[in-house]
Structure formats: structure tokens, C-alpha cells
Amino acid sequence: MLVDECLACSVLAGKVQAPGGVIYEDNYWVVEHSLNPVLLPGYLIIKLKRHCENLAQLTPEEASALGGIIQNTCSALSQVVKPAKIHVCSWGEQVKHIHFHIIPRSSTMPIGNLKLLIYLRIKNLLNQLGLGKWVSDAEAAEISQKLKQILLQI
Numbered sequence: 398m399l400v401d402e403c404l405a406c407s408v409l410a411g412k413v414q415a416p417g418g419v420i421y422e423d424n425y426w427v428v429e430h431s432l433n434p435v436l437l438p439g440y441l442i443i444k445l446k447r448h449c450e451n452l453a454q455l456t457p458e459e460a461s462a463l464g465g466i467i468q469n470t471c472s473a474l475s476q477v478v479k480p481a482k483i484h485v486c487s488w489g490e491q492v493k494h495i496h497f498h499i500i501p502r503s504s505t506m507p508i509g510n511l512k513l514l515i516y517l518r519i520k521n522l523l524n525q526l527g528l529g530k531w532v533s534d535a536e537a538a539e540i541s542q543k544l545k546q547i548l549l550q551i
Contacts, residue, residue: 400448405494408432409446416534417541421548422446425459426466428548430541431498435532436521439478439540441470441499450493467497473547474501477540481506484513 399406407413408429415429420441422428431440443466445459455463471483480501487497500513507516523529 400494403448403494404492405442405444405496406448409444415442415537415541417538417545420541420545421466421470423462423466425456425462428466428470428499428544430537433531433534433537434524435534435537436517436524437501438532438536439474439480439499439501439544441474441544442496443467443470443499444494444496449495450489452487452495455495467499469548469551470499470544472551473544474499476547477543482508484510 399410401407404413408415409427413432415432416435417430420428420430425446426443427446428441428443431437431442443463445455449455449459452460467485471485474480474483478501481504482502484500484502485497486500487495489495500517502508502513507513520529524531
């Protein structure tokens with residue numbers, strides 16, 4: 398079941414398109430690039446294919462599939478983007494639909510969870526003010542296609 402007011406559900410329903418489209422999907426999960434405007438190349442979102450707001454409500458099958466999806470996605474991202482570190486996190490505050498942020502940290506970005514979050518907020522603000530540069534949809538789509546090719550082989 399999808400919910401009309403939910404951004405993740407809107408993406409799943411095809412009302413909103415991530416650059417490059419679906420990178421990977423199975424019966425339970427979908428992997429896509431983050432939506433426009435894109436903050437970082439390779440910033441991915443893994444989301445559940447049904448609307449669910451609490452990890453405790455995952456079915457055993459959904460929970461079982463999640464670990465492999467995260468591992469394979471991070472492996473492919475390591476090959477394509479070659480980040481210094483990959484952060485995997487879930488906040489679920491603005492978009493309550495269960496989803497995970499896959500954030501590649503380059504060597505030029507700060508180390509540490511809080512420092513990284515502050516950096517991303519400042520980068521977003523600077524981009525909004527026209528003092529920074531968003532990742533183009535074309536660049537995000539190119540990364541998505543490379544990831545898709547790798548994930549098809551795993």
C-alpha cells in the first residue's frame with residue numbers, strides 16, 4: 398500500500414523520478430539516486446516498496462533482504478565513486494516511509510557523523526544561495542547506470 402502524501406510513495410508510484418531511474422530492486426526494496434536537486438554524486442536512497450514507518454513492522458522477508466541490499470549497494474558504490482567512507486543511516490523524520498541514506502564521503506569531506514551532517518547542511522544552504530554547485534541530473538544518472546550494471550552482476 399502506498400500513501401498519497403508520502404514522498405517515497407510518490408517516487409515508487411512514478412510521480413517523481415530519481416536521476417537515472419531505478420538502480421536496483423527486488424521484491425521488497427528499491428535503490429535509487431537521491432532526488433533533484435542532487436547534493437552529492439552517488440548519494441543513494443534505499444526504500445521499502447510498501448509504505449511502512451517502523452523498522453519493527455518489517456516482515457521477516459523484508460528484514461532478511463535488507464542486509465544484502467545494503468552490502469551490495471555499498472560494494473557497487475565503492476567501485477564507482479571510490480569514496481573514503483560510506484555512511485548508511487535512517488532518520489525517518491520528514492519522510493516517515495522506511496528508507497536509508499547511503500552517503501559517500503569523499504576524502505575532502507569532514508570525518509565524523511556530526512561533522513558530516515553539518516557539512517551537508519552547509520553545502521545544501523550554499524547551493525540554495527547560488528554559492529555552490531548541485532550535481533547535475535546527467536552526472537547522477539551516469540553514476541546510477543554504472544551502479545546498475547555492477548549490481549546486475551552481483
